[in-house]
Amino acid sequence: MADFQIISDSSCDLPKEILEKYSIDLVPYLVTFDGVNYYKDGVDITLDEFYEQLQQKGVFPKTSLPSIQAYSDKFRPYLEKGMDVLCVCLTSKFSGSFQSAINAANILAEDFPERKIRVIDSCLVTYIQGLLVCDIAEYKNEGKDIDEICNLVETYKSDSGIFVTVDSLSHLQNGGRIGKASALAGNLLNIKPIISFEDGELHAYSKVRGRKKALHEVVDIACEKLAGKYDDYRILVLHNCCEDDGKEISAYMAEQGLPSLGISFVGITISVHIGPSAAAVVFLKNRPVA
Numbered sequence: 001m002a003d004f005q006i007i008s009d010s011s012c013d014l015p016k017e018i019l020e021k022y023s024i025d026l027v028p029y030l031v032t033f034d035g036v037n038y039y040k041d042g043v044d045i046t047l048d049e050f051y052e053q054l055q056q057k058g059v060f061p062k063t064s065l066p067s068i069q070a071y072s073d074k075f076r077p078y079l080e081k082g083m084d085v086l087c088v089c090l091t092s093k094f095s096g097s098f099q100s101a102i103n104a105a106n107i108l109a110e111d112f113p114e115r116k117i118r119v120i121d122s123c124l125v126t127y128i129q130g131l132l133v134c135d136i137a138e139y140k141n142e143g144k145d146i147d148e149i150c151n152l153v154e155t156y157k158s159d160s161g162i163f164v165t166v167d168s169l170s171h172l173q174n175g176g177r178i179g180k181a182s183a184l185a186g187n188l189l190n191i192k193p194i195i196s197f198e199d200g201e202l203h204a205y206s207k208v209r210g211r212k213k214a215l216h217e218v219v220d221i222a223c224e225k226l227a228g229k230y231d232d233y234r235i236l237v238l239h240n241c242c243e244d245d246g247k248e249i250s251a252y253m254a255e256q257g258l259p260s261l262g263i264s265f266v267g268i269t270i271s272v273h274i275g276p277s278a279a280a281v282v283f284l285k286n287r288p289v290a
Contacts, residue, residue, distance in 0.1 A: 002082065002083065002084045002115075002116070002146075003082075003083050003084070004078075004083055004084035004085060004086050004116070004140070004146045005023075005025060005078040005083050005084070005085050005086070006022065006023070006024050006025070006086050006087075006088075006133065006136055006137055006140065007024070007025045007026070007027060007074060007075070007085060007086070007087040007088070008024060008025075008026055008027070008087065008088045008089070008129070008130075008133045009026065009027050009028075009029060009065075009066055009088075009089050009090055009097045009101075009269075010026045010027065010028040010029050010041040010042055010267070010268070010269060011029060011089075011090040011095070011097070011125060011126065011129060011267065011269035011270065012026075012088070012090075012126075012127070012129045012130035012133050012267075013126045013127045013129070013130050013264070013265065013266065013267035013269075013270075014127070014130040014133065014134070015264075018130070018134065022133075022134060022137035023137075024133060024137060025074065026042065027066045027070055027071055027074050027087075027097075027101075028040040028041040028042055028043050028066065028070075029041045029063050029064065029065060029066060029097070029268065029269045030063060030064040030065075030066075031045065031050065031061055031062070031063050031064075031268050031269075031272060032061060032062055032063075032064065033053055033059060033061045035062070038064060041267070041268045041269060042268075045268070047265060047267060047268060050268050050271070051240060051241050051271075051276070054240075054241065054271060054272075054275070054276050055241055055276045060170075060171060061272050062272060063095075063268070063269055063272045063273075065095050065096050065097045065100060066097055066100055066101075067100060068100050068103045068104045068107070069104075070100070071087070071100055071101045071103075071104035071105075072104040072107060072108060075087070075104060075105070075108055075117060076108060079108060079111075079112045079115050079117070082115075083115075084115055084116040084117065084118070084146050085105075085115070085116070085117045085118070086118045086120070086136060086146050086149065086150070087101050087105075087117075087118070087119045087120065088120045088122050088129065088132060088133050088136065089101050089119065089120065089121060089122060090122065090124075090125060090129060090269065091121065091122060091123050091124055091125060091129075091200035091201075092121045092123075092200070093123075093199070093200035093201045094125060094200065094201065094202075095269075098119065098121045101119045102119050105117040105118075105119050116146055116147070118146055118147070118150050120150060120153060122157060123157055123158050123199075123200045124157065124160060124200075124284070125162070125197060125269075125270050126162075126238060126266050126267060126269075126270045126282070127236060127238055127264050127265075127266075127267075127282065128160050128162065128282050128283075128284050131234060131284050132153060132157055132284065135153065135287040136149055136153060138287070139152060139287070152287070152288060153287075155288060156284075156285045156286075156287065156288060157284075158199075159284070159285035160282070160283060160284040160285065161196070161197070161198070161222065161225050161226075161281075161282065161283050162196065162197035162280055162281075162282045163194060163195070163196055163197075163205065163218040163221045163222055163225075163280060163281050163282075164194070164195045164196075164197070164218065164238075164274065164278050164279065164280035165192050165193065165194050165195070165211075165214040165215060165217070165218055165278070165279055165280070166192075166193060166195065166274055166275055166277060166278045167192070167211065167275075167276075167277040168275060168277075169193055170275060171272070171273060171274055171275030172195070172202070172273060172274060172275070190209055190210055190211075191207045191208070191209055192207065192208055192209070192210065192211055192213070192214035193205075193206075193207050193214075194206045194207065194208065194214060194217055194218060194221065195274070196221075202273075205221070206221075211245070212248065215245055215248050215249050215252065215279055216249075216252050218249065218279070218280060218281045219249060219252050219253050219256055219258060219281055220256070221281075222235065222258060222281040222283060223256055223258055226258075226283065230257075230258060230259055232285060232286055233283045233284065233285050233286060234261055234283060234284050234285075234286060235253075235258060235259060235260050235261065235281065235282070235283040236260060236261050236262060236263070236264055236281075236282050236283070237249045237250050237253070237260055237262070237263045237264070237279070237280070237281060237282075238263075238264055238265065238266050238278075238279070238280045238281075238282055239263065239265065239266065239278060239279045239280070240265060240266040240271045240274075240276060240277070240278050241276040241277055241278075242276070242277045242278070242279055243263075245277070245279040246263045246279055247263070248279075249279055249280075249281060250262075250263055253281070258281075266278055266280070
């Protein structure tokens with residue numbers, strides 16, 4: 001059984017220590033604030049530097065997905081070493097990253113017909129995608145082969161949820177993710193939107209009045225969706241540019257008996273679309289033991 005390298009696009013938002021622990025390699029997204037200068041996520045710009053820019057009034061950054069060449073350049077050195085490649089990408093309904101990786105794999109297959117190059121559409125975003133990548137690493141450490149792992153993750157990767165509140169829908173509107181009417185309603189009378197991520201896409205879920213109530217609402221929705229089956233899932237709090245709100249969600253989760261693995265950050269790729277001050281409860285089903 002050939003050794004294989006685990007690769008993900010940078011939308012997985014895994015911290016450096018986790019990447020090093022599992023020897024996971026990344027293909028970075030690009031972010032621009034002016035449409036001229038592009039920075040590689042985590043390479044040319046740190047998350048803190050990005051957050052600082054994101055919070056400036058009237059700033060609407062954009063991302064550019066990894067190119068076919070970027071994936072080819074990342075895959076090739078491992079293939080030349082006689083290793084197979086397993087790559088995990090941001091949901092294909094949100095980005096063309098998956099298709100770029102597929103195209104690169106098809107091109108490289110001509111030069112390395114004896115190697116396996118597997119590309120998985122995670123159907124996920126941010127740290128939930130990261131959890132799936134970590135699951136793959138755990139399966140690899142247990143000695144499972146690349147195709148067995150691909151089959152296993154397909155059985156549960158969609159059993160997940162993300163419920164997020166933002167102060168404003170302006171970034172979602174600017175990026176074409178949420179319609180203008182929803183954006184307008186989200187800015188009136190202190191109404192705070194609740195956004196869900198389901199079936200690989202963002203949806204306007206509900207609206208509540210007041211930020212604190214919205215923070216509690218994402219917890220209440222998660223409790224309802226999980227229906228007491230908390231032990232079957234990994235549950236986390238995510239935020240960007242609003243650590244105190246993340247702590248508020250975490251405290252309310254404890255009051256409601258909803259366990260949490262902790263608080264982490266929404267990275268550059270998704271923060272571009274949802275803007276600053278996003279706070280969320282996210283969950284992914286536990287990986288099957290096989």
